[in-house]
Amino acid sequence: MHKLIIQGGNPLRGEIKISGAKNAALPVLCAALLTSDTLKVQNLPDLNDVTTMLSLLKEMGTNISTNNHLDVELTATHLSKLVAPYEMVKTMRAAILVLGPMLARAGEATISLPGGCAIGMRPVDQHIKGLQAMGADIKIEHGYIHAVAKQLQGARIVMDMITVTGTENLMMAATLAKGTTVLENAAREPEVVDLANCLIAMGAKIHGAGSDIITIEGVNSLHSAEHRVMPDRIETGTFLVAAAASRGEIYLQGTQTNSLDAVLDKLSEAGASIESGNDWISLKMKATPKSVNIRTAPYPAFPTDMQAQFMSMNCVADGTAIITETIFENRLMHVQELKRMNANINVEGNTAIVHGILQLDGADVMATDLRASASLIIAGLVAQGETSIDRIYHLDRGYERIEEKLSQVGAQIKRTN
Numbered sequence: 001m002h003k004l005i006i007q008g009g010n011p012l013r014g015e016i017k018i019s020g021a022k023n024a025a026l027p028v029l030c031a032a033l034l035t036s037d038t039l040k041v042q043n044l045p046d047l048n049d050v051t052t053m054l055s056l057l058k059e060m061g062t063n064i065s066t067n068n069h070l071d072v073e074l075t076a077t078h079l080s081k082l083v084a085p086y087e088m089v090k091t092m093r094a095a096i097l098v099l100g101p102m103l104a105r106a107g108e109a110t111i112s113l114p115g116g117c118a119i120g121m122r123p124v125d126q127h128i129k130g131l132q133a134m135g136a137d138i139k140i141e142h143g144y145i146h147a148v149a150k151q152l153q154g155a156r157i158v159m160d161m162i163t164v165t166g167t168e169n170l171m172m173a174a175t176l177a178k179g180t181t182v183l184e185n186a187a188r189e190p191e192v193v194d195l196a197n198c199l200i201a202m203g204a205k206i207h208g209a210g211s212d213i214i215t216i217e218g219v220n221s222l223h224s225a226e227h228r229v230m231p232d233r234i235e236t237g238t239f240l241v242a243a244a245a246s247r248g249e250i251y252l253q254g255t256q257t258n259s260l261d262a263v264l265d266k267l268s269e270a271g272a273s274i275e276s277g278n279d280w281i282s283l284k285m286k287a288t289p290k291s292v293n294i295r296t297a298p299y300p301a302f303p304t305d306m307q308a309q310f311m312s313m314n315c316v317a318d319g320t321a322i323i324t325e326t327i328f329e330n331r332l333m334h335v336q337e338l339k340r341m342n343a344n345i346n347v348e349g350n351t352a353i354v355h356g357i358l359q360l361d362g363a364d365v366m367a368t369d370l371r372a373s374a375s376l377i378i379a380g381l382v383a384q385g386e387t388s389i390d391r392i393y394h395l396d397r398g399y400e401r402i403e404e405k406l407s408q409v410g411a412q413i414k415r416t417n
């Protein structure tokens with residue numbers, strides 16, 4: 001199994017190019033199922049989750065041609081297999097995103113129930129409730145969701161909680177429904193807007209994406225389009241925090257700063273100087289960061305996907321920080337690993353109290369999920385001595401060539417087998 005070995009203590013200095021966003025790319029790829037024409041997707045990140053999604057779409061009958069690893073053309077002329085099997089869904093929960101488009105286009109879909117995962121239970125009841133409101137007949141048997149609907153009907157759907165992939169699944173399904181669908185309490189994440197832009201380019205009639213009410217007027221069919229995946233705001237945030245924690249200076253290019261307000265506010269509060277333009281952002285951190293309290297919540301509030309990285313920065317900050325995770329019930333797994341590096345953290349329920357110390361100690365640690373892996377890298381970069389991170393397959397699902405990008409800006413980091 002691969003490990004990452006980090007020698008800590010080097011401030012990050014230099015420039016990094018940001019990749020396309022994983023959480024925008026995955027739903028956009030699924031949108032290809034909604035039409036028999038070709039969808040061209042650009043700026044795809046080279047990640048294991050993207051490869052898994054492409055394999056699933058291929059297995060379902062989508063013809064995929066790749067110009068280079070960043071650009072693909074997907075043509076789903078006939079959907080030959082309307083099944084997303086357990087083997088796929090268990091490795092990547094986002095496979096649930098094929099449910100809405102498959103049902104809307106083919107009138108039928110069978111997909112494995114995702115089950116729980118490392119960060120929480122993560123049920124998909126809202127996806128199911130929404131599709132049922134649109135007239136789908138849904139049965140759950142032997143761990144699979146079987147959905148049938150000759151023709152989905154527009155409906156008013158009030159979601160019980162804000163769900164990103166739930167909103168995306170229902171928005172895709174509604175593009176081909178008969179009549180108008182109104183999604184209330186919809187997710188406002190930038191990735192939802194990116195998907196809406198792709199669907200609109202394909203001929204969908206969608207209003208209000210980016211607000212909590214999205215209205216979709218169903219159309220008879222969608223057509224070919226070209227879409228460029230938005231830059232990854234979480235990758236951007238992760239490198240900014242790594243630079244801030246290591247008291248470095250970093251310039252990130254090819255990113256989008258208007259989707260990062262809550263993260264940038266917290267970095268400024270920690271003492272970082274930040275400048276930005278249309279597609280770049282730079283951060284300089286001269287002194288020890290100050291502790292910053294974090295409370296995760298749906299967009300535009302502070303993202304759960306950045307909580308673990310800020311935890312690592314707070315471990316070596318000046319003061320005490322209170323970090324509250326409100327989205328997932330088990331997303332503080334990195335605490336135990338950070339403690340192995342001598343971090344001073346107490347957990348009570350969904351809250352971690354982090355007392356900053358002068359320096360972490362390098363240690364052998366284990367990644368528990370994708371963003372926890374990123375937090376351990378940041379901890380390793382600022383620790384004294386060597387840190388070895390095991391189970392980095394989580395990392396390869398969501399960060400493109402992270403060790404290469406970090407090496408470029410002075411990190412002592414290498415992958416071993």
Ligand code: EPU
Nearest residue numbers: 023094122123124125126127162163164165166327328370
């Ligand atoms: N929830 C339900 N029922 C549902 C759907 C969600 O109870 O039917 C609950 C979840 O259990 C959770 C909360 O609602 O407690 C929010 O979950 P959400 O559905 O928004 O999460 P998701 O769509 O499964 C996406 C991202 C996650 C990110 C979350 C929150 C993708 C592919 N994944 O997940 O990304 O953390 O939104 O912003 O878009 C990551 O990239 O590391 C990652 C986990």
